[in-house]
Each structure stands twice: as C-alpha cells, then as structure tokens.
Amino acid sequence: MSQSDAILDRLMSLHPKVIDLSLDRMHRLLTALGNPERQIPPVIHIAGTNGKGSTQAMIRAGLEAGGARVHAYTSPHLARFHERIRLAGTLIDEDVLAATLEECEAANGGEPVTFFEITTAAAFLAFSRVSADYTLLEVGLGGRLDCTNVIDTPRLTIITPVSIDHTQFLGDTLPQIAGEKAGILKRGVRCIVAPQADEALAVIEDRAARLPAPLSIAGQHWTVSRERDALVYQDENGLLDLPLPNLPGPHQIQNAGTALAALRDLGARPDQAVAAVTRAEWPARMQRLKSGPLVDAAGPQAELWLDGGHNPAGGQAVADTLATMPKRPTHLVCGMLNTKDVTGYMRPLARQADSLTAVAIPGEANTLPADVTADAARSVGLAATTAADCESAIRLIASNQPQCRILICGSLYLAGRVLRDNS
Template sequence: MTQSDAILDRLMSLHPKVIDLSLDRMHRLLAALGHPERRIPPVIHIAGTNGKGSTQAMIRAGLEAGGARVHAYTSPHLARFHERIRLAGELIPEDLLAATLEECEATNDGQPITFFEITTAAGFLAFSRVPADYTLLEVGLGGRLDATNVIDDPRLTIITPVSIDHTQYLGETLPEIAGEKAGILKRRVPAIIAPQEEPALEVIEARAERLGAPLLIAGQHWSVARERDSLVFQDENGLLDLPLPNLPGPHQIENAGTALAALRHLGVSPDQARAAVTRAEWPARMQRLKQGPLVEAAGPAAELWLDGGHNPAGGQAVAATLAAMPRRATWLVCGMLNTKDVTGYMRPLADQVDGLIAIPIPGEPNTLPAEATAQAAREAGIDARVGENAEAAIREIASTSSQSRILICGSLYLAGRVLRENN
C-alpha cells in the first residue's frame, strides 16, 4: 500500500455517505485552504450523462497538440487514484498526491466531508500550484450540487448528452436530470451543448436564457456527421473534413463534434482539430485489450474488449459499436452495480450478442449478485449464465469457441479491476 492509499482509506471515513450532494462542505474547506479554486488556470467545465470522459480526452488531445499545458480532473479512476488528477499533461506523482491529500486532511480537521469532496479539493490545490494554460474539469455526479461546481467564472461549459441515470440523486425524469446538469451554466459564460432530447434541451435553454449564457447547440450552431470514412464538422467558422475518431464506436462521432465545437470556440488550428480526433486516449471505452493474462486466457484467435458503460444509453452505444464491427460470435462478461437499470442496459445488446456470463464485481460492496445480473439479461432476451470471475468466464467461452469476440462490460469499477488484473 502506498502512502496515498493509506490517506485515501482514512478520507473514506469522514462522512457516513459516499454521496451527499451539497456545496456547503466544499465552500468551507476551500475557504480554509485559501480558495485554491480561484487560482487555477482557465476552466472548461464538463457535465452530462454519457461521453464526458471521451469528450474531455479529445479536447485535451487538441489543446496539447498546439503546445498547451492542460490540467485534467476526472472520476472515477480505473486502476489508480492518480488517474483522476493530471497536472500539465502528466498524472500527479505519488509524493505530491500524498502531500496534497495530507494537507487537505489536516485543514479539514476531522469535520464531515465526503471522499469525493475532499479529493476534489485536493485536485484544486494541486492545480493551483502547477502552471498550465487550461483546466479540464469533469463533473462527478449531476452538476448543480457537484463538488466541482464551485468555479464562478469558467472559460467554457459543456453539456454532453443527458439521459436517465442516478435517479436516486438527480430526479426521476429527463427534465429534472437536465436541470441538475444545467446547474454548471454560469452567467454570460458560453456553453457547448451536445445533441439532446427535446425535453432536456428545453430545460438547458431556459436556464441559459436566465443567466444570459450564450449557447452553441448541436444541430443549430454546429453539426457533425460521418461521411464514408471521414468525419465532417461544420460551424460558423467553416467546414472541417477529418479522419474518423480513433476512439471506437459510432457514438464517438457526437463526442468528437462536441469536442471540436469547444476547440473551435477556443480558436484552435485545423491541425489541432485533427489531433483531437486521432490522438485521444480514454481507457475502458470499447478498449481492445492486446496483451496480458486475460488476453492469453481468451486465446490467440479471439478478440478481447473492455467497456465501462453502465446505463441504458451506454448499452445503446456498445450495441451500435458491435453492430458496426464485422460479425463474429460475441459474448459478454458482465458485472454491474445494484444501483443501475440493468435490464435497460442489456436490452439494446440482445440482438448483437450470442450469450452472457454474469459475474460479481470483486471488492465492490454495491455489486449486483451474478444471478441477478444473469436474470436481468434473460429478461432482455439474452442467453445468460453465471460465472465466478472474469478470467474463469473468459476461459469458459474460449473452451467452446476459440474465435469469439468477448466484451467485458457493465461497470467502470469492473473495468478498473480488469485493467489491474490484466497487467
């Protein structure tokens, strides 16, 4: 266990709840720290249900291609906590992470605060001390009361597609959830709006109008489409004819459009726009695993993929990606949390897969039992059975078909575990 791991374990015990949406504790701690959030480089704040991470990765690739130094904040992490805090392009070093976490812990002085809140404050503290040109800030949950929403004057805000998820925290309906996401909009600060369902867009537009926040809306102010083997983006500055995104899946066309709209607003060059769609890196989003013990278990003729999508929109994105691939026997190895719409996630996948092996997520208290995951898959029309763990499930599939496409899916927590095990 590293020094930062020990500190992070202590920070988990400062609040009885994992999620308790409020900004009061953040404002208290940030004031005690001397308001580091007011001293960080210009912020691009990103909210939305799906596509936040991919969009952020493309924006970062485009900015860095022009020589910019870029901080980035994202969650959750996959293999190591350090992934959440990227300083001027590099993951935060262990010694700096430990020192920053300890400073926040000491300043907090044992007062109630959630793990996400105090670690977000640590991110702001680190960002305030390392020079950079931009800070890319991804919302953790919702927007209005998310711990990241303490930035009064971001350079730009972005709302990626909004769909139904986290209903226990954000509301049961799409307009309610959109209202929470739109909470990141700020007075007179421009916002890039990805394609939205009409009820969500109406809520976003209404809040923007109250704040005088100019909107750049997909389908109105910019457009993106695949034309043969190219991505075509158009806005008031003209047309870009670019390669298809290197991140796989048809949904990455929309994410690329959102990223390009943001980058064009920031005034990047065509070469930077090209880099945004060709150089982005974002693990566990339809990631092809090429080596490691799990790849060996699948066999040399098999394909092994990993995806962390976990809601109905994520299921639709995975299904569309599979549909665009050359057809071959396809199996899911799936583990999910008990807080998710599992059947809603499974239903779009039913026509694209030959079967599913359900597994628990190791070490995760909110894992859905494997039999419950399998039953949800059956209700969605997928032939499903239960397995012990990812490696055992992969070996079982490989024993019946050596040339299968195997996709490990259902949760970012499972994806993180797989990446650690497959090293």
C-alpha cells in the first residue's frame, strides 16, 4: 500500500454518519487551508448526468493542442486515485499527493468530512500551487450542493445531458435533477448546454434567466451532426468540418459538439478543434482491450471491450454504439451497484446482446449480487447466467463461441477493477 493509499483509508473514517448535501463542511475546510479555491487558474465547471468525462477529455485535448497548461479534476478514478487530479497535464505525483492529503487532514482537525470533500480540497490546494492556464473541474454529484460548487466566478460552465440518476440525493424527476445540475450557473458566466430533454432545458433556462447567465444551447446557438465520415459543427462564427471523434459511439458526437462550443467560447483555433475530437483519451468508455490476461482468456478470435456506463442513458449509449459496429455474436459480462436502475440500464442492451453473464464487483460493499443482476437481465428478455468473476465469465463465453464480442459493463467500479487486473 502506498503512502497516499494509507492516508486515503484514514480519511474514510472521518465520513459523517449521515450524508447531507451541504457546502458548510467544505467552506470550513477551505478556510482552514487559506482558501486555495480562490487561487487556482480560470475554471471550466462541468455538470451533467452523462458525458462529463468525455467532454472534459475533448476540451483538454483541444486546449493542450493550443499550448495551454491545463489542470483537470474528475471522479471516480478507475485504477488509481491519482487519476482524479491532473496538474498542468500530468497526473499528480505520489509524493505531492501524499503531502497534500496530509496537509488537508491536519487542517480538518478530525472534524466530520466526506471523502469527496477532503479530496476535492486537496485538489484545489494542489492546483493553487502549480501554474496553469485553465482548470477543468468536474462535478461529483448534482451541482448546486456539490463540493466543487465553491467557485464563485468560473470562466465557463457546462451542463452535459441530464437524465435520471442518483435519485436518493437529487430527486426522482427530470426537472428536480436538472435544477440541481443548474445550480452551477453563475451570474454573468456563460453556460454551454448540451442536448437536453425539453423539461430539463426549461429548468436550466429558468435558472439562467433569474441570475441572469447567458446560455449557448445545442440546437439553438450551435449544432453538431455526423455527415458520412465527418463531424460538422456550426455556430454564429461559422462551420467546422472535422474528423469523427476518436472516442467510439454515436453519443460522442453530441459530447464533441459540447466540447467544441466550449472551445469556441475560449477562443480556440480550428486546429485545436481537430485535436479535441481526435486526441481525447478517456478509458472505460467503449474501450477496446487489446492485451493482458483477460484478453488472453478471451482468445485470439474474440473482441474484448470495456465500458463503465451504469444508468439508463449509459445503457442506451452502449446499445447505440453496438448497433453501429460490425455484426458479431455479442455477450455482456455485467456487474452493477445496488444503488442503480438495473433494468433501466439493461433494457436497451437487450436488443443488441445475445446473453449476459452477471458477476459481483470484487471488493465493493454496494455490489449487486450476481444472481440478482442475472434476474434483472432475464426480466428484460436477456438470457442470463452467473460467474464467479470476469475471467471465468470470459473463458466460458469464448469457449462456446470463439469469434464473439465480449463487453464488460455496468459500473465504473467494475471497469476500474478490470483495468487493474488486466494491466
């Protein structure tokens, strides 16, 4: 165990007995640290249900192609916590991370604080000490009361597509959830709004009108579409004819449009727009695994893919992607958390997959038992069985159908475990 892992384990013990979405603990801790959030480079604040990470990755690729130094904060991590904090383009160093976490732990003085709050404070502290041109800041949960929402005047805000998720915290209707996401809007600060359902957009527009905050809305102020083998983006500044995104899936077209709208607002050049859609890196989003023990288990004739989507919109995005791929027998290896809408996630996938093998997520307290996941799959018409782990599932599937496509899916936590095990 690394030094930072030991500190992170200690910080978990400070977690409040009841999670109440509030900024009070965050403000207290940041004040004790000297308010580092006021000393970081201009912030691009990103909220939404799906597409935050991909959109952020594209914006970072575009900014860095223009020579900018870019901090980035995202969650959750997949294989190592260090993935969450990128300092001027580079993942945070172990020694810097450990020292920064210890400093935050000391400043907190043993008071109750959530894991996400104290690690976000550590990110702000690290960002404040390294020179950069921009800070890409991804919301953890919701927006209005998310602990990233302590930035008074960001340079730009972004709301990616809003859908139903985290209902225990954000509400169980789309307008309620959109209201929480719209909480990142700030007076006088432009917000780039990705394609939204009408009822979500109405809430965002109402919030913006009351502040007021200018909006740049998909379908009104900018458009994006695929035309044959090109991506076409248009706004009041003109048309961009670009390559298709290197991140696979039809949903990446709208993510690219959102990123391009943000980059245009930041004054990016056309070559930066090309870099945004062709150089973005974002693991576990329809990622083809090409080497490692799990690939060996699948055998030379099978394709092995990985995706961390976990809600109904994520399931639809994966299904849409599978629909565009060359026809192959397709089998899912799926593990999910018990906090998710499992049947809602699986329903669109049932039309694209031949079977599902359910697994529990190793080391995850909130994993759904494999037999429950399998029952949910059967309820939407998917033939389902269970396996002890991903490797066992992959071996069984490939032994029965060597020339198949196997997709490991259902959770970012499962995806992270797969990336660690397959490295």
